[in-house]
Amino acid sequence: MRKFWQKNRKTSLAFLVAALLIAILWFFFWPLNRVVEAPGEAVNIQPMVKIQGKQPLKQNEFMITAVSIAPARPVSYVHRLFDPHIDIQKTNDVTGGQNNADFNNVQKVYMQSAINNAITVGFQHANRPVTKQYHGVYILNVFPQSDFKNRLRPADLIESINGQQLTKSTEYVNYIKSLPKNAPLKIMFKRDGRQMMVSGHKHDIVKGFNGIGITMIDDMTIKTDPKAHIDPGQIGGPSGGLMFALQVYSQLTQQRYQLKKIAGTGTITSDGQVGEIGGVDKKIIAAHKSGAQVFFCPYVKPTKTNLALEPGHQTNYQVAKATAKKYAPGMKVVPVTSFDQALNYLKTHQ
Known part of the structure; x- marks a missing residue:
């Protein structure tokens, strides 16, 4: 009987130590969202x-x-x-829903x-x-309502829309505004050096605004003396x-x-x-x-x-x-x- 009690005591102690170790590991290392x-x-x-x-x-x-x-x-x-x-x-709330890679890429674009x-x-x-030379526009964010959600990503470099090779974000915004409501769009872009293409449409992003649901920033180099x-x-x-x-x-x-x-x-x-x-x-x-x-x-x-x-x-x-x-x-x-x-x-x- 004494041996049985001692064995039970050792087992209980082992479980207690294991539970305590798990609790400590959870407390210090468990990742939260x-x-x-x-x-x-x-x-x-x-x-x-x-x-x-x-x-x-x-x-x-x-x-x-x-x-x-x-x-x-x-x-x-x-x-x-x-x-x-x-x-x-x-x-x-911090990343805007972007994964780590996209978030870091956007921060690099912002910094440049x-x-x-x-x-x-x-x-x-x-x-x-000092002179500026524009090369295109980077994507900063794609809204959930956009036709291009999950198809375009932050830091993709837009090269043309519907064959229009423009160089500034303001030029692309004005071009998209000039298109009729729900117009089809073909966007050529580069991701990690690879040229790619996606298709979609303008549509209502929010009530009263028909667009493509993308924010952009200029890709620019400068020369100085x-x-x-x-x-x-x-x-x-x-x-x-x-x-x-x-x-x-x-x-x-x-x-x-x-x-x-x-x-x-x-x-x-x-x-x-x-x-x-x-x-x-x-x-x-x-x-x-x-x-x-x-x-x-x-x-x-x-x-x-x-x-x-x-x-x-x-x-x-x-x-x-x-x-x-x-x-x-x-x-x-x-x-x-x-x-x-x-x-x-x-x-x-x-």
């Missing part, structure tokens, strides 16, 4: 920017800020209790567009030659545009500023307008940890209409200012709507 967003790093972009014949700037550091995105586990919810800067989001615009702005403001190149490494997305433009201009002109560490975020258009981005609260924390003295933040007027469209009904600047006040009081948050505003701030704070 969520991602963790947290402050990333503020990266000095000077090593990324190469301009022929121009020495890197040593006095000033222009920094782009990033949001860290990682798969969520059950333990992530415990981390969130102790870190107010961590958010846990549904994966589809930001680089082209940043170089263009920097050279134009320095009164140096002197030659300029930016290698962002593994960083993707469009939010580094403003800071790259400031680095290009300052390196090209050898302009120096009193402020040493200059961080910021914001998209940039080819005419120097700065646009809003995501995760600005986390970027404030990243900039502060890296010792930034100033943070350039996109600004839009907080009207009732604008606030209704903003995440959390707050603009980038409102979120950034509140975050800095609480967690980075020594860092100045500067609202900007354009490259000129950011540059003027640096020049007038010598």
